[in-house]
Amino acid sequence: MCASKLLCLSLCPGEQAHAVQEHLRRSGRALTCCDDLQTARRLLSLHRYEVAVLLTGEGAPLDASSLAVVEACVRAAPATEWVALCAASDLDSAPFRALILGAFFDHQVWPLELPDLDRMLDHAEQRGLLRHPPAAGLQADDNLGMVGRSDKMNRLRAQIRKVASSSAPVLISGESGSGKELAAQAIHACSARHDGPLVVVNCGAIAPSLIQSELFGYTKGAFTGATSDRRGLIEAADGGTIFLDEIGDLPLELQTNLLRFLQEKSIQRVGALRSTPVDVRVIAASHVNLEDAVAVGRFREDLFFRLNVLPIEVPPLRQRIEDVPLLAAHFLRVCAANQLKRIEGFSRQAEETMSAYTWPGNVRELYNRVQRAVVMSEHRCIDPHDLGLAPVNGVVECNLDQARTTAERDVIHRVLTRAGSNVTLAARELGISRMTLYRLMSKHGIAIESNSLVRKPGPLKSS
Structure with missing residues (x-):
């Protein structure tokens, strides 16, 4: 099996970046390193990388123009999974936080734990295969x-x-x-x-x-x-x-x-x-x-x-309804290619709703509804409401999601309280990495200030 191709974009030259690059080289991946945004953008336009790693440094947050170029790099490589290695203070920047939550697979804060970094990169590569399997979006010659x-x-x-x-x-x-x-x-x-x-x-x-x-x-x-x-x-x-x-x-x-x-x-x-x-x-x-x-x-x-x-x-499409999931996935790849937000796919209920719909406008209507959903969805998975369709049997999908979200938030808050706000101990008790726990805390608006837990008014982004 060929080694995965990884791009490392380091905007914090120094010992930190050098140590990460050396570790990535030893991991067996085909590594390409650069230290400026324009070079990264050119490389992404010429080659396909399974994962791109963005390194930012302590006390040197990205300015607005640099963030805009990073966004352009993400848009230019829709098949690449992005991860960030950043300082905790970088997450205080609302634009940077929105970029990480909306367009990146995950992030890890300094100081790094290299085993956690390896797991994050492995997961990013696997997610890339799920979202963009080999030759995804390309129709075989015999399909015309x-x-x-x-x-x-x-x-x-x-x-x-x-x-x-x-x-x-x-x-x-x-x-x-x-x-x-x-x-x-x-x-x-x-x-x-x-x-x-x-x-x-x-x-x-x-x-x-x-x-x-x-x-x-x-x-x-x-x-x-x-x-x-x-x-x-x-x-x-x-x-x-x-x-x-x-x-x-x-x-x-x-x-x-x-x-x-x-x-x-x-x-x-x-x-x-x-x-x-x-x-x-x-x-x-x-x-x-x-x-x-x-x-x-x-x-x-x-x-x-x-x-x-x-x-x-x-x-007509209603006579080949079994093709709807394939068509919808194909249109999603086309419509999401130039979107910064990450749309992973369709929820189970969205797929059931599409399969139960009669599609009077046929394939053109399906394309238009998927295009609308990519723009309107605020979640990683498109639901029936994003498509402008009534859920099958009128069931409202968000109730179960809300229950799961509430339960997840309460468990994290309870474990962190029991661990005295020690993220390492809490992550160990929950059976997840520190990086994953930080991401979940950001998702649910849980912050640690002066060794005490603080619930922010609301999560940064609903899931």
Whole structure:
């Protein structure tokens, strides 16, 4: 097994930093050391480190500008677990304390106990593997960039591979937000045209008066404002693929021109006298049933048959509900990548609530709700309320959490009182390290002043 890669950023040069660095080298980890923030930021952009250690010194707290750069380093390395070795006085700084609580895995205060440091680094490495397993967030080639392991998704991927080998038109059906454009991208990427352009056109988003000139282009002087020749979107896709999304919104008169293009493999710019041959594969999609649109006269029957050579249906999310946890975890990695706060995952009740929800907005709705939760959550685990969903059976999850938090706080306070505010003795009685006890004391707002316990008005951050 390869040694884990560790970055040591020392902002307190001297005997303390030297001793820590020597100990880390002897631990067998692949250690990289630096003593300035800009170098650390560059290293983090070039390499992946499992753990980064920040060393600050007694009496030299980080100023606001340095804290801002540390935050930038944390954001630049979302797959890296951060730990801090700092002076107890550093924790008096509210910005530094907020950074440790919000973005770091853990911290330890000087003087260090090296066995505790080793345990903290081991735990950080293991947590990193849980949060970012090897190749996490990267879709394997055989998944075609599509998240999901359900039978319906496996069948969809098999269909995509089959139709990708042809140049015949493809018609993708499916509800809004189900992933029709993603399927079109996968077809293009698997086809012999993958080196050519993929041009995406939302037929419902272009004004009817502009659709013809946008799709087919125009010549200079064709109309007022046409001061030069311009290629249309179909011509821009020459040698590749054009994806006509929501083709059911295309006006009937434009449907005639599109049918001619499909038949003759050429287009005529607005104002042009001659046609221009183009080599373009057409993939179309619609959330409305085009057969029904044909029946009521809103879509040309001959165009429908021209497009419906290779039909594919993208299933709605409610029909592959077993894929919801995978999709939610993938979206969480994407949305949390640039957030300073640490979001570890979803609570058990959030997962149950997501699996019980019918997702009328499909995959797009799931992405939007996860994005909202990453911004709104004040906890390490996202709960149903963060997602804007009612918990299953209306159970309020926070009651049990509050009970656990209260019990944990009372036990720590009682043991510290019995130990005469001696943190070392209290940690030994509780069966945890001093570093862990200090973190729990900070979490619950328990402080020691003049050998007596003081309860602060509230914890620094709820968990």
